[in-house]
Amino acid sequence: MYEMYNKWGDIVKETLKQEVINARSLSHYRDIAIVGMGGSGIIGDYLQVLAYGSPRRIFVIKDISLPQWINKSVLVIAISYSGNTIETLSAFYQAIDRGCEVAVVASGGKLLEMATKYGVMHITISKGLVPRAAFPALLYGALKILWSGGITDIITEEDAKKALTVLNSAPAMNRSQQIAEFIEDYVPVIIADTRYAPLALRFKNEINENAKMPVKVEVLPEWAHNDIVGWELGSEKFRFLLINPNDNSLYQKFIEFAESYFKSLGFSVYKLGLEGSTLFEKLMHGTIIAGFTSLLLAERRGVNPLITESITMYKEFIKKIFKN
Amino acid sequence: MYEMYNKWGDIVKETLKQEVINARSLSHYRDIAIVGMGGSGIIGDYLQVLAYGSPRRIFVIKDISLPQWINKSVLVIAISYSGNTIETLSAFYQAIDRGCEVAVVASGGKLLEMATKYGVMHITISKGLVPRAAFPALLYGALKILWSGGITDIITEEDAKKALTVLNSAPAMNRSQQIAEFIEDYVPVIIADTRYAPLALRFKNEINENAKMPVKVEVLPEWAHNDIVGWELGSEKFRFLLINPNDNSLYQKFIEFAESYFKSLGFSVYKLGLEGSTLFEKLMHGTIIAGFTSLLLAERRGVNPLITESITMYKEFIKKIFKN
Numbered sequence: 001m002y003e004m005y006n007k008w009g010d011i012v013k014e015t016l017k018q019e020v021i022n023a024r025s026l027s028h029y030r031d032i033a034i035v036g037m038g039g040s041g042i043i044g045d046y047l048q049v050l051a052y053g054s055p056r057r058i059f060v061i062k063d064i065s066l067p068q069w070i071n072k073s074v075l076v077i078a079i080s081y082s083g084n085t086i087e088t089l090s091a092f093y094q095a096i097d098r099g100c101e102v103a104v105v106a107s108g109g110k111l112l113e114m115a116t117k118y119g120v121m122h123i124t125i126s127k128g129l130v131p132r133a134a135f136p137a138l139l140y141g142a143l144k145i146l147w148s149g150g151i152t153d154i155i156t157e158e159d160a161k162k163a164l165t166v167l168n169s170a171p172a173m174n175r176s177q178q179i180a181e182f183i184e185d186y187v188p189v190i191i192a193d194t195r196y197a198p199l200a201l202r203f204k205n206e207i208n209e210n211a212k213m214p215v216k217v218e219v220l221p222e223w224a225h226n227d228i229v230g231w232e233l234g235s236e237k238f239r240f241l242l243i244n245p246n247d248n249s250l251y252q253k254f255i256e257f258a259e260s261y262f263k264s265l266g267f268s269v270y271k272l273g274l275e276g277s278t279l280f281e282k283l284m285h286g287t288i289i290a291g292f293t294s295l296l297l298a299e300r301r302g303v304n305p306l307i308t309e310s311i312t313m314y315k316e317f318i319k320k321i322f323k324n
Numbered sequence: 325m326y327e328m329y330n331k332w333g334d335i336v337k338e339t340l341k342q343e344v345i346n347a348r349s350l351s352h353y354r355d356i357a358i359v360g361m362g363g364s365g366i367i368g369d370y371l372q373v374l375a376y377g378s379p380r381r382i383f384v385i386k387d388i389s390l391p392q393w394i395n396k397s398v399l400v401i402a403i404s405y406s407g408n409t410i411e412t413l414s415a416f417y418q419a420i421d422r423g424c425e426v427a428v429v430a431s432g433g434k435l436l437e438m439a440t441k442y443g444v445m446h447i448t449i450s451k452g453l454v455p456r457a458a459f460p461a462l463l464y465g466a467l468k469i470l471w472s473g474g475i476t477d478i479i480t481e482e483d484a485k486k487a488l489t490v491l492n493s494a495p496a497m498n499r500s501q502q503i504a505e506f507i508e509d510y511v512p513v514i515i516a517d518t519r520y521a522p523l524a525l526r527f528k529n530e531i532n533e534n535a536k537m538p539v540k541v542e543v544l545p546e547w548a549h550n551d552i553v554g555w556e557l558g559s560e561k562f563r564f565l566l567i568n569p570n571d572n573s574l575y576q577k578f579i580e581f582a583e584s585y586f587k588s589l590g591f592s593v594y595k596l597g598l599e600g601s602t603l604f605e606k607l608m609h610g611t612i613i614a615g616f617t618s619l620l621l622a623e624r625r626g627v628n629p630l631i632t633e634s635i636t637m638y639k640e641f642i643k644k645i646f647k648n
Contacts, residue, residue: 030393038549052391062546063518064574067376069354087545187511187561189538194387205550214513214554214562216540221411222386224638225362226529230538232634233627237511237561238538250388250645257641261634303557310556310585314548317581321574 001210001305004133005291009167014126015140016161022121026101026149029075033059033066034142035091036079038311039132042205043079043105043142045198046283047154052195054153064090066098076100077145079138081131083109086318096120103149105141107134121145130306132209135202135287136167155280166276166285175272176292182270183239184300189216191223191258192243193251196274199283200243203290210305211297220254228261235267243286244273325534325629328457329615333491338450339464340485346445350425350473353399357383357390358466359415360403362635363456366529367403367429367466369522370607371478376519378477388414390422400424401469403462405455407433410642420444427473429465431458445469454630456533459526459611460491479604490600490609499596500616506594507563508624513540515547515582516567517575520598523607524567527614534629535621544578552585559591567610568597 032051034044044060051058059074061067064087070076076095080088083106092111095102096118104115104122107129115122123144125137140160147157188207192200197219204215216238218227231238240262242255255271262269272289274282298305356375358368368384375382383398385391388411394400400419404412407430416435419426420442428439428446431453439446447468449461464484471481512531516524521543528539540562542551555562564586566579579595586593596613598606622629 037546041546041549051393055393057391057393062543064545067381069379069381208550208552208554212553212556214540214551214559216538219386221388221642222361222365224642225365225635226532227538228532228634228638229536229632230532232536233625235538253645257638261637301557308553310552311549313585314552314581318545318548321577 001130001133001295004129005288005295008136008288009164011126011134011136012140012164015137015144018123018125018141018144020121020123020144020148022119023148024121026075026146027151029101030055031057031059031074033061033070033074033076034079035061035066035076035088035095037062037085037087038205039135040079040081040085040088040138042198042202043138045201046139047142049195049198050280051154056151056154061091063087066091066094070095070098070100072099074100075103077103077105077142078111079105079142080109080111081107081129081134081138083107083111086322090322103145105138105145121149132206133291159278159280163276163281163284166281167288172285172288173292175289176296179241179270179272179289179293180296180300182268183241184297186239187214187216187237188241189218189238190241190243191218191220191255193220193245193254195251195279196243196245196283196286199286199290202287203241203293206290206294207297209308210294211301212303213297213301220251220258223258224254231262231265231267234265240267240269242269242271244271245282246273246275325454325457325619328453329612329619332460332612333488335450335458335460336464336488339461339468342447342449342465342468344445344447344468344472346443347472348445350399350470351475353425354379355381355383355398357385357394357398357400358403359385359390359400359412359419361386361409361411362529363459364403364405364409364412364462366522366526367462369525370463371466373519373522374604375478380475380478385415387411390415390418394419394422394424396423398424399427401427401429401466402435403429403466404433404435405431405453405458405462407431407435410646414646427469429462429469445473456530457615483602483604487600487605487608490605491612496609496612497616499613500620503565503594503596503613503617504620504624506592507565508621510563511538511540511561512565513542513562514565514567515542515544515579517544517569517578519575519603520567520569520607520610523610523614526611527565527617530614530618531621533632534618535625536627537621537625544575544582547582548578555586555589555591558589564591564593566593566595568595569606570597570599
């Protein structure tokens with residue numbers, strides 16, 4: 001599976017070449033709902049934090065149905081790598097029924113078929129990847145939808161391209177080795193500030209799926225208002241991975257507080273310093289490290305990262321429900 | 325601390341009598357941002373799911389600053405039990421600076437002082453409680469703000485009052501005893517569907533703060549797309565508490581799937597069936613059970629639920645940062 005993560009740079013380049021079908025202006029949409037699950041749904045979380053400094057609002061919907069307030073005034077982007085995710089298809093049909101402008105990112109499946117049938121904006125991304133390894137195709141695919149619609153205030157194509165440099169895999173692999181060694185025999189607790197919460201979540205999901213390990217995620221400053229107390233009596237089972245934003249923000253101080261807190265209790269902490277000069281680059285840097293870490297953990301634990309049996313079981317189950 | 329939770333019914337009644345100062349019409353606001361942290365911030369999560377069937381959108385902000393898109397078109401409700409939560413005060417000043425309509429729920433402190441100074445809508449709730457035990461005062465306080473402003477499509481006063489019956493503490497205590505016994509020596513994993521995610525989070529925070537235990541929360545259907553795989557290789561340290569919505573929804577089937585999944589792996593599962601006939605009542609029922617469970621766990625573990633040393637440490641730390 002390493003080769004899929006190793007070619008993220010190429011995947012980005014391929015995706016950037018891919019044509020957006022039925023392109024139309026989207027720039028009048030202030031509200032954008034991103035619908036998707038798992039490795040596809042996480043794209044919504046990334047776009048949400050990227051949009052924090054823009055006038056637009058990103059809503060992340062990981063559910064079988066849409067909240068009542070989603071109507072024509074909201075642009076809906078449905079993302080499913082396979083194109084057959086039942087929750088996403090269900091939400092897609094609802095959005096169409098409500099008369100929303102819908103756009104689609106998928107490699108194939110029913111979702112692309114429906115996108116063609118309804119004449120909605122869509123982009124076809126590279127086939128043959130595992131959904132979670134298709135992260136850059138899904139992310140840049142969604143960005144291409146936005147750019148083709150004239151939305152450039154979340155991130156520009158130029159700035160997104162700059163992130164390619166942080167995908168250089170050699171130094172990332174080195175950090176990943178250290179982290180895998182550090183958390184291997186523990187339940188990892190990944191802590192980030194609000195801006196990097198999606199990265200912490202992605203890190204968790206990667207370790208869940210590739211390495212078959214449970215993981216816990218916490219977000220600062222909220223973490224310091226409740227979860228922090230849970231560690232007062234000790235923790236032999238857990239180890240703490242702090243996402244260090246490497247900047248001069250207040251959040252940086254929050255992370256340092258968490259570090260000194262855990263150390264004062266005698267716990268082991270690994271601080272992952274993100275590289276890059278923008279939020280986008282740092283997110284991408286952390287994401288490739290998360291990918292490699294999860295693969296290294298799979299190797300150490302002797303499990304096959306490609307196979308996720310439980311998800312297959314769930315997909316069989318939900319297929320049956322929707323047939324009834 | 326039991327007496328504080330035991331008198332939730334009375335706290336609701338007191339709160340309902342409390343006057344909203346500077347009341348004005350709010351019904352033209354489609355977008356409402358609820359700002360707060362910890363035991364105060366969780367009110368935003370509850371209101372968000374309650375609003376899913378309404379035309380209004382609730383944004384939950386647990387942060388020191390507001391996203392860029394929060395402007396005059398968004399109503400901001402700042403909630404802080406003490407009235408001195410630094411993150412909330414910081415977001416409050418930002419909202420004022422941006423010319424937003426702001427409303428305040430607090431028992432005292434700087435936030436109430438500023439509410440008076442700026443002439444914004446506010447309600448003063450009962451003093452002398454521990455913030456997390458003040459849950460009904462905070463929730464019904466926020467609701468009174470909405471009702472006084474003419475917003476009754478999230479929940480009406482009549483429907484909110486009906487929930488008082490599920491706060492009857494005897495049967496709740498019985499369930500709490502069972503749950504406390506079930507999870508005492510483990511790391512609890514609390515799983516709910518999207519509608520009950522705030523309750524799962526509240527449950528976690530209560531156990532963190534009162535019983536000094538770490539807890540993990542997962543939400544269905546997203547849980548089945550990544551986290552589910554983390555349990556494939558076993559779990560001696562964890563035990564699973566499923567929030568059973570007790571209805572005929574698809575979500576009910578998701579919970580049943582999770583139950584059979586865990587059982588097939590040989591894990592112990594406790595299914596908490598929520599009582600009441602509406603989402604609101606079920607949320608309240610689960611919330612009182614969460615409270616009692618956390619107190620019983622504190623007793624069993626020999627810790628004082630009233631004292632949360634680490635949060636005090638954090639508050640000292642953030643006070644210093646904001647002074648610089």
